[in-house]
Amino acid sequence: MAQKASSPESPVTITISSCGKGGGGGGFTHRRSMGQTNPNSPMSTRFSSGGGRRYSSAEEATDADFVRYTVQIPSTPDRNLASSTNESVSRPEKSFISGTIFTGGFNSVTRGHVMHCSSESRPASNLCRMNGCDGLPFVTKSKKLPCECEFSICKECYLDCLRNGGKCPGCKEPYGVNGDEGSESEAEEKALPLTSVAGLGFCGRLSMMKSVKGPADFDHCRWLFQTRGTYGYGNAVWPKDGNGDAVGGGQGGILGFEEPPDFNGKCRRPLTRKIGVSQAIISPYRLLIAIRVVALGFFLAWRIRHPNHDAIWLWTMSITCEVWFTFSWLLDQLPKLCPVNRAADLSVLKERFESPSLRNPKGRSDLPGIDVFVSTADPEKEPPLVTANTILSILAVDYPVEKLSCYLSDDGGSLLTFEVLAETASFAKVWVPFCRKHEIEPRNPDAYFGLKRDFLKHKTRLDFVRERRRVKREYDEFKVRINSLPDSIRRRCDAYNAHEELRSKRQQGEIGITQSEEVKVPKATWMSDGSHWPGTWSSAEPGHSRGDHAGIIQVMLAPPNSEPVMGEEASEAHLIDMTTIDIRLPLLVYVSREKRPGYDHNKKAGAMNALVRSSAIMSNGPFILNLDCDHYIYNSLALREGICFMLDRGGDRVCFVQFPQRFEGIDPNDRYANHNLVFFDVTMRAMDGLQGPMYVGTGCVFRRTALYGFNPPRATEHRGFLGRRKIKLGKKKTDQVTGEDDEEESSSSLLPKRFGNSTLLAASIPVAEYQGRLLQDVPGVVHGRPAGSLAVPREPLDASTVAEAISVISCFYEDKTEWGKRVGWIYGSVTEDVVTGYRMHNRGWRSVYCVTQRDAFRGTAPINLTDRLHQVLRWATGSVEIFFSKNNALFASRKMKLLQRVAYFNAGMYPFTSIFLLLYCVLPAMSLFSGEFIVQSMDVAFLIFLLVITITFCLLALLEIKWSGISLHEWWRNEQFWLIGGTSAHPSAVLQGLLKIVAGVDISFTLTSKPAADEGDEYAELYVVKWSFLMVPPMTIMMINVIAVAVGFAKTIYSEFPQWSKLIGGSFFSFWVLCHLYPFAKGLMGRKGKVPTVVFVWSGLVSIVVSLLWVYVSPPMGKKEYMNF
DSSP: OOOOOSOTTSOEEEEEEOTTSSSSOSOEEEEEOSSOOOTTOGGGOOOOOOTTSSSSOOOOOOOTTEEEEEEOOOOBTTBOOHHHHHHHHSOOOOOTGGGEEEEEETTEEEEEEEOOOOOOOOOOOOOOOSTTOOOOOOOOTTSSOSSTTOOOOOHHHHHHHHHTTSBOTTTOOBSOSSOOGGGSOHHHHSOOOOOOOGGGSOGGGSOOOOOSSSOTTOOHHHHHHHTTTOOOTTOSOEESSSSSOOSSBOTTSOBTEEOOOOGGGGTTSOSEEEEEOOHHHHHHHHHHHHHHHHHHHHHHHHHHHSOOGGGHHHHHHHHHHHHHHHHHHHHHHGGGSSOEEEEEOHHHHHHHHSSOOSSOTTOOOOOOOEEEEEEEOOTTTSOHHHHHHHHHHHHTSSSOGGGEEEEEEETTOOHHHHHHHHHHHHHHHHHHHHHHHHTOSSOOHHHHHTOOSOTTTTOOOTTHHHHHHHHHHHHHHHHHHHHHHHHHHHHHHHHHHHHHHHHHHHHHHHHTOOGGGOOOOOOOOBOTTSOBOSSOOTTOOTTSBTTBBOEEEEEEEOOOOSSOOBOOOOOSSOSSOOTTSBOOOOEEEEEEOOBOTTOOOOHHHHHHHHHHHHHHHHTOOSEEEEEETTOEESSTTHHHHHHHHHHSTTGGGEEEEEOOOEEESOOTTOTTOOSOHHIIIIIHHHHHTTTOOOOOSSSEEEEHHHHTTOOOSSEEEEESGGGOEEEEEOHHHHHHHHTOOHHHHTSTTTHHHHHOSOHHHHHHHHHHHHHTSOBTTSTTOSSOBOTTTTOSOOOOOOHHHHHHHHHHTSTTTTTTSOBTTTBSSOOSOSOHHHHHHHHHHHTTOEEEEOOOSSOSEEEEOOOSHHHHHHHHHHHHHHHHHHHTSTTSGGGOOTTSOHHHHHHHHHHHHGGGHHHHHHHHHHHHHHHHHHTOOSSSSOOHHHHHHHHHHHHHHHHHHHHHHHHHOOOHHHHHHHHHHHHHHHTTHHHHHHHHHHHHHHTOOOOOOOOOOOOOOOSSOTTGGGGOOOOOGGGHHHHHHHHHHHHHHHHHHHHHHTOSSOOHHHHHHHHHHHHHHHHHTHHHHHHHHTTTTOOOHHHHHHHHHHHHHHHHHHHHHSOOTTHHHHHHO
């Protein structure tokens, strides 16, 4: 019935329709398909605003009356596929898009500059595809491979597979269809006995009736014998080893039998699971919190009822600080009541999305696409080699190549970053196959070759050492090329500029221009092909400066094919043997958004939004991972673990998955608490038990539709006392509560108001929403996508698509849109990350904290004291801005949980604690100078309250250490730096925030320098002392407390009536302050005790002024006698 295809190279698509609809008989239609053949694919959608759907979704062909499938016509004598097969496995040539740099922007024509490129083909070899084996393929007597999936395997490996379960390594199905009858084991050749069920003890419950579904001449006994005594799927007795006479019983306790396989459990098995903290730890933890709250209440009540009349001013200041500290502690402690841990099951992910099925017979990856964003701004402060290693770790990640895209945002428009990325793309052709072949971890070459451990551990391939040595030598050459690029670019530009000057002088002489009328030739920056660089020039000419340059997009690596491409054998041109390795590389794009004077470019948030728009047009992955240029992927399976939470049941309500930040290059003692483990392992785990952790700027996987400002499919409204009454809201109710209508705003007429006037960007929104849906087979899912709908090739890039991407990164595209207000990263704050996450939680979305067993990402942190203080200053200033804005958690909607509001409110309020902390650190010195104390006398009740509060605080700290997994040393370092930052950076942040709110003074910060690799001293930056005004307050507090202890001790010794209790009380609190400031004092000493003189001058002056002011306010007791004398 089928017609002969007109072209032997294309599949045939057959559509079968029943007579139920549309009339007609039960015939079928036959047509050729040159493109996408999956009816459920979102690639064939059209943007519409159809009613009744969550967003403008894709069309779903789920009608059972129409079935469409693809048939591959086999090879026949008159239809030879040898040529087409060779063409399909050969390496494709470099496309026009990957060899063209596109520029454009405001008042400039979008143009493409073709760059020279070369291509080469690599025929695939036919060897055994088992790891560590290079034998010839084994064929059966019928001249076929052992399995229908045509997985190449040698005879020795084939026999090993038969002995170890008899499953094909390719399709995971049992051998036997095309297997060699002569190679079967002797046990298989013998007559198989019938399974006896007489001794099972439940014979009466087994039905032994003859089947009535078969034909009349069906020999039931013979069929029962040939099937080894079983009735097939669904029988009460299921043989464990296919025979029923194996040694040992199954899980049901029956000898030789096990439970029948659960074929519907493929989608019932969860991808993730929540692991609560042990009740033996969390219950005492909550009880201690309650005890300490009660103790603090009684303590404050006692303090208020017993004032110190001898020093009422000291009592007033102390009680004010203590009330505030109690309030601040409650805000910090209440969100920690429900900590949780989570785990992902990668085996279920592979089984559900990457295994052959009815809808996906070839077993192609059905995982959604992920776009990875890497941001950089200044190659001088962010070393290019660090950025290159981050890109290499992304390209080598363990995720389907065709589903991964990497975008580098160069906000400085630097030619150095551009050429570094080009060199990185070239080296990736060697590094990525090497990582895939030998399962390298980590896949950052600098981190991998710098590991101080046995690199032969768990490596079994014989060629590993040889290939590692070759790749290491190639990486050393790569580093030399990267480090020499600045000088190479400078020499090239000098040569081209000198040539331009000579040519200009020659032209001036030809037209008769005198020397006085000489025309100035601009000092341009030149690319390697002799053309002007459209970005920033070193001479900062008009149109080519950091704030004034065109938009640039360059596809460094073109989108890969949908089918694997095997490499070639090792030779002089190829360092390693890639015959069994897929050598495809993910899409790699260089993006530099347009900048013009007079436009607010909104720093990092604006650059990220430009990447969101350009990636939506070029790859449109439904999920987005953003990384800083110094944060590389340390665990190649991190993306898979993160995507598990997005695709599991309830994952359609998850807006982002946040990973903890881990750092390298920190000194072993962690002097300035750079690891910040109390926040990442205590606070963030606790918030995960509420509505989810906050977004911290890097290492986060976003749902693209959540970034677009859409509401979740379901939300919960919390009403009543303490939000204990919950109201489930569907999509329509959610829109009514928030006063928004996504369907209306998603219509084609109102889309430009929110997203801009790009038609391709608007058309990509429903596609991204569809691809990010859960599977229909997952229980409880209403609007899901069919399985296998994403196992289709990606559409290729063309020049018009890249030209559209250029237009959406122009400086004026966001005018009169909601980008930065509701859509994308939110503008208006230094800490745009916290605000962006808060907006999503406020719309009812949830987030997840994913702590992997092996660190997902690792980065660098400033270990220098001054750099660390400036980093904390930037964070605290952003928190002050949040506190005085509409993003304050006091104005949150009812869709945010109460304790989640408390956590966000504390994130905006904590810098104001520094005002009371500064005063409280000076109170011990005031007490010692005056001879008074915060209480009238050391009462027993005061000491008991103080003891209870201290003991409960220590026990709470120990329990936090227990359930979070951090160490006591790390907790103590965090406490020390809390006081250091609270007396230095936080007060300055409050002052700057108030100046911005009251006087409109804008706040500008310099980019945090990323430390480069130092082969000499790894911690050289730790001992560098850089002067900063932030050092003055803590240094002054230290000097005042030291002087106060000495003065108080002297006064007590020479006093006629010494009051030792007040001396001990004041000295104890002064010692508490000095212990917390010890790392700060050690940092001021540097390596050899060299401290800038200005530090001592400023601190000494302030100390003298405070001392003189104190003498004037409270003169010594003997002053009157001296004057009378």
